[in-house]
Amino acid sequence: MLKYTLCFIKCGEKILLLNRERPGWMGSWNGVGGLIEEKEKPIESAIREIWEETAISVDELDFKGVVTWKNEKGLIEGMYVFIVEVAETYIFNSPIKTEEGILDWKEMNWIFNSKNTGIVSNIPKFLSHMLESNELYEYNCIYEGCILKDISINRIRDDFINKVKEIKNKCG
Numbered sequence: 593m594l595k596y597t598l599c600f601i602k603c604g605e606k607i608l609l610l611n612r613e614r615p616g617w618m619g620s621w622n623g624v625g626g627l628i629e630e631k632e633k634p635i636e637s638a639i640r641e642i643w644e645e646t647a648i649s650v651d652e653l654d655f656k657g658v659v660t661w662k663n664e665k666g667l668i669e670g671m672y673v674f675i676v677e678v679a680e681t682y683i684f685n686s687p688i689k690t691e692e693g694i695l696d697w698k699e700m701n702w703i704f705n706s707k708n709t710g711i712v713s714n715i716p717k718f719l720s721h722m723l724e725s726n727e728l729y730e731y732n733c734i735y736e737g738c739i740l741k742d743i744s745i746n747r748i749r750d751d752f753i754n755k756v757k758e759i760k761n762k763c764g
């Protein structure tokens with residue numbers, strides 16, 4: 593069910609985003625990440641994807657919650673979301689073209705501007721909440737096609753204990 597990772601590499605007021613050239617939010621700015629491989633823990637997968645997609649090497653990430661949605665078959669899918677703060681020395685001149693698409697350091701003001709249509713539509717909603725919170729939440733997204741219709745935010749707490757355990761073990 594939770595098959596993907598999504599990572600936000602942050603440096604002060606900037607976040608590194610990827611505009612993919614192949615299907616999977618093609619044409620919209622998104623975090624980096626991808627499918628969790630067999631036998632990988634989510635955090636291992638996230639570290640690998642960050643390296644493959646940005647050539648940035650990190651060894652610690654903050655797990656910030658899960659984002660879920662219904663796929664075209666009506667089944668719930670989702671992703672583990674991570675944030676990592678890096679030093680200014682990691683900032684490079686951007687945009688740059690890579691094998692995956694275009695990487696660009698984007699200003700938070702741009703990311704959270706309500707008129708911004710260039711970014712995957714759920715990011716401003718869940719990322720702003722994650723940046724302000726020390727708790728773990730599940731962000732459940734209702735899409736119509738690629739259009740976000742609604743997002744419900746629920747704290748992962750006692751009544752979700754099994755889920756929390758699963759996440760903690762997986763992020764060990």
Ligand SMILES: Nc1nc2c([nH]c(=O)n2[C@H]2C[C@H](O)[C@@H](COP(=O)(O)OP(=O)(O)OP(=O)(O)O)O2)c(=O)[nH]1
Binds near residue numbers: 626
């Ligand atoms: N912001 C946002 N990202 C999403 C949503 N759904 C979803 O899969 N993603 C992310 C998870 C992944 O990081 C990315 C999909 O990656 P991808 O399409 O390249 O997956 P892939 O299987 O090809 O992965 P890989 O080859 O890089 O391992 O998009 C969503 O609703 N919002």
